[in-house]
Amino acid sequence: MASDVRPERSKAHRLKRLRHEGLKPPVQSGDGPRPDAVLDCGWGRLLFAQTFETAEPLVEALRAEGPDRRDIAFYVRNPHVLLAQAPQELFLDPSHTYRLELATYRAGRRQPRGFTVRRLTSEADAQAVNDIYAKRKMVPVPPDFFWSHRDDRTITYFVAEDATTGAVIGTVTGVNHARAFDDPECGSSLWCLAVDPQATQPGVGEALVRRLAEHFKTQGLAYMDLSVMHDNDQAIALYEKLGFRRVSFFGVKRKNPINEALFVGPTDDHDLNPYARIIVNEARRRGIHTEIIDAEGGLFRLNWGGRSVRCRESLSELTSAVALSICDDKRMTRRIVEAAGVRVPERVDPDDPSAIDAALERFGALVVKPARGEQGQG
Secondary structure, three states: OHHHHHHHHHHHHHHHHHHHHOOOOOOOOOOOOOOOOEEEOOOOEEEEHHHOOOHHHHHHHHHOOOOOOOOEEEEEOOHHHHHHHOOOOEEEOOEEEEEEEOOOOOOOOOOOOOEEEEEOOOHHHHHHHHHHHHHOOOOOOOHHHHHHOOOOOOEEEEEEEEOOOOOEEEEEEEEEHHHHHOOOOOEEEEEEEEEOOOOOOOOHHHHHHHHHHHHHHHOOOOEEEEEEEOOOHHHHHHHHHOOOEEEOOEEEEEOOHHHHHHHHOOOOOOOOOHHHHHHHHHHHHOOOEEEEEEOOOOEEEEEEOOEEEEEEOOEEOOOOHHHHHHHHEHHHHHHHHHHOOOOOOOOOOOOOHHHHHHHHHHHOOOOOOOOEOEOOEO
8 A cells, every 4th residue: 555655746736846857837835925925135136926916017127226236036037927917127037947856865974175164153154255245357346245134044154264364265145045035845056056166176166056055955945946156067067966957937127237148139340439439339228229330430220120210320310400510510519509698618629729729728727629520530
């Protein structure tokens, strides 16, 4: 009889796991997670998308992102629905999600050489972690945030310490989901794995990942997830070696200067002049398609939906010929703008040497511009 029950239990467990890792919401048994769960991690907030019933409150939470922060909506099952709510503000993070089942995880036999892994224990550790973040171009965390959460059982910080110098050469952050939002699945996640680029010891990243996995396993958690850029082949190879499997969850972020490289996409090599390049870059930040017509002349096309506008630098085909002639002649531009009551720089007659000497005596330096044209080409 026992042999008949065990296969049924194994089958039920596999089906439940497949549903949890798929695009359908998991079947809840007992109390559910805390609704609309958000966790401040110092560098930004983690928004656990599975705790939001609809897309609207999740979008509003992402809109509340603070300055110089990087919020992440994680475990998004239907990213297309979320993006449709705010296509100009949000984008799909080009990262893969990987999961390590802690029940079957086995600790590595190789011991770290030349370094040890321990908890973050001092303000000096916090500053050293921020130094590594800066070297890796990651968002820094206020040092007092590290220190105020040093005994927090929701967020865990481990660092790798050089056995010879005592310097911090690596760091990793872990989040206990059961404590963060009463996760019925008892999951966890890994964030901000970073190793000092100057570190010479091998296996620092692997040791930090293993230490965090062992820590969460002793706490009785079921799995540990992480997010990794799709083109980070070296990191993906490490995670797969450790037993991580890819799962079907997505991350959504808000468009901001920190994330710009992720949603603007690769830029072309057209040699646009600075004036045209400024507008083209800003259009791409706003999700407006740009098409370079003639790079040398600064001519390009902006496409948005069913509309298309050709531009030459800041002038578009909607600009009248009269307005174009005003912009083309700086002397005329200055007169018209000054007559409108706008303060303009003083002008010196280039044919009057005494006036030039007097202006140099007064201002110390002058800028020479052609009356027509730009970039010194009149």
